[in-house]
Amino acid sequence: MTRLCYCTNVHPAEDVAGILRQLDAYAVPVRERLGCDRLGLGLWLAAEAAAELAADPAAVRRLRAELDARGLSVLTLNAFPYGGFHQEVVKHSVYRPDWTDPARARYTADCAYVLAGLMPEDADGASLSTLPLGWRTPWSPEADRRAESALRWTAGELRKASARAGRPIRLAVEPEPGCVLDTVADAVRWLVPRVDPEVVGICLDTAHLAVSFAEPEQAVAAVEEAGLAVVKVQASAALHVDDPRDPAARRLLARYAEPRYLHQVREAGERGRVLAADDLPEALETLPGRGAWRVHFHIPLHAEPERPLRATTDVLRRAVAAAGDKVVIEVETYTWQVLPRGADPVDGIAAELEWAQRELVDEGGVR
Template sequence: MLVDSAHLSYCTNIHAGDGWQEHFDALKTNLPKVKQRLSPDRAFGIGLRISNRASHELQSEENFQEFTNWLDANDMYIFTMNGFPYGEFHHEEVKENVHSPDWTSTDRLFYTLRLIGILAKFLPDGMDGGISTSPLSYRRWFKTEETKKIATQVATRNIIEVVEQLYRIKHVSDKILHLDIEPEPDGLLETGDEFLNWYHEYLIPIGRQHFQNKFNLDEDKADEVIKTHVRLCYDVCHFALGYEDHEEMMRKLEAEQILIGKFQISAALKANFPKEPRKRKLITQAFAEFDEPTYLHQVIAQTDTGKIRRYKDLPDALADADHPDTQDATEWRAHFHVPVFLSEYELLESTQQDILKVLDLHKEKRRTAHIEVETYTWNVLPKDLKLPLENSIIRELTWVRDELTK
């Protein structure tokens, strides 16, 4: 739905499924109800997530036409897609395999190109479209700086192949599509600064050479093509996890003229640690209630000197909580996408204040046309936090809409 000239929706990775028919059944079950409550008289935008398998199946003429007819009949449109998870995302252990295949693989490249073809067909005229994607790879797969550097180079070259396709689409149709890179904990690109460094040390140099050699573009034009078609997916949860300063990051992006493709509105868990051992124990026990086996829940601790300590997953942080060398931790933040409309979870809190800060910065100056709520952990939340899915989606979107229009 359009809210103050930005398209607001939720990411359909909330719904389980691998094949197209599973995806489509979930859309037909949930989206009309959400639209009826939130946008009964105006078109409703979809943040579509489909798996690799479904991307093949949607290319069939029958499936494509059926979906087109359904969108038209229900007054819905697609403006953004989530191309990060490649396969099944709910009914099996995902963990670090969410990055697989990574951007060093042609499987990732071809999957993304299929998504681009799909989005180009469905995107309404006069609207830009984005596809969010993995931050190149999972950094713990690379044991040395040299292997990490090689992986970054290969991944960047594959991304430039995508940029070329986006450049061609714009040339023939005037539609602007962009690939939105999503930094996250333990990604090869983990922070906003790492994204910016990659942009300047790898993407721009490799991209310039490619577009100069293949299309005879000068440096300025090549840079313009790259900056038009490669943007930042600003997942608020991920930036909050790293204790990053949102206002400072916005300034850096503006100074470098690098665009935000979309805001993903999401919240992490957090808690301050008191000095008293018994109270610290109660807080770690509260975090343990969110320890589940499907997704990675990295923990980033901040110490009393302001240093950062990173844990691969929540069980690693819990196992280290009582160690004498870790008693300097003053705060934990855990990568668990909790509902955005709640700020407290008994002894724990959420990073909701980070969302409010980002929305305020967006209201101050429109920074993207795409805003997508991404809470995908409903099926693994503790029982007392679960609500009927339809009601949860509506409550999240209503909360964000109301904050945007204050």
């Protein structure tokens, strides 16, 4: 599983000791269940832990030794949630601080310096993903200016971290419905005149891509034609329902309307128009339901939801095939604790990784 990993933002730990306890409880058993010598991680570090490690290279070396002893390798970092990702209510707070706040740039730089000390010796480079500037409201031309300035400063820090590592560390901006950079097309338009493509690229979250009703091949081509790169793929599946007015579908959808995370919804309208709701309860009340819905709720990759709902794994396969065989694939199902039907995360993560290895890596996405 040399380019496949799972994201540890599924685990509620925000200090180094807690992270190691969570890895002992979940990552090590997953590795043992898969029967592999090393298991790839997309490590999530909350801001406090990242700052502590970045200030103490010896602490990074100790963490590296602890990971090595457990047969775990950090292939990428998820620097999207700043902290508090497992509070009872997260919703819009996951987008704060946004890229107008210096705290976001500092956190991202800290993560880059930590990653410089954690990436595997045989890796050509590594990446860290970040939010698409912030939630779309409030946003202004002044916010654009401040975000651009912060990204430029952060790019300088990434160059320093890359020099320390002797290999490139790249920032991957992750478009998400409802944010300033809502779609891949939005991200390309905003980033191209403002960033160094050698340092900053795109994180392709395939649930977000599916919710936006984008065609994966066109999205990847647009990134490449603009001179950017897909730096990493977050392998995730959203919910799809063909007929949102079907009573059975609505009853099932209501079970996914949980209070912790935001579950943006998009409806396929006429002539390519896409209708939007910022959360599933709002969609159930306000969207007409005349076209198919896609819901931002990360569904385990190996387990189809109950019909008539289905998962957008077809979008995932196509996106991975379009992105090519060099991109790190990070399985990012952070929703285990809020799924309507309970599941054991060790069993689930292992099954997802087996599915991803078979369907995405061995088969290269689309067969």
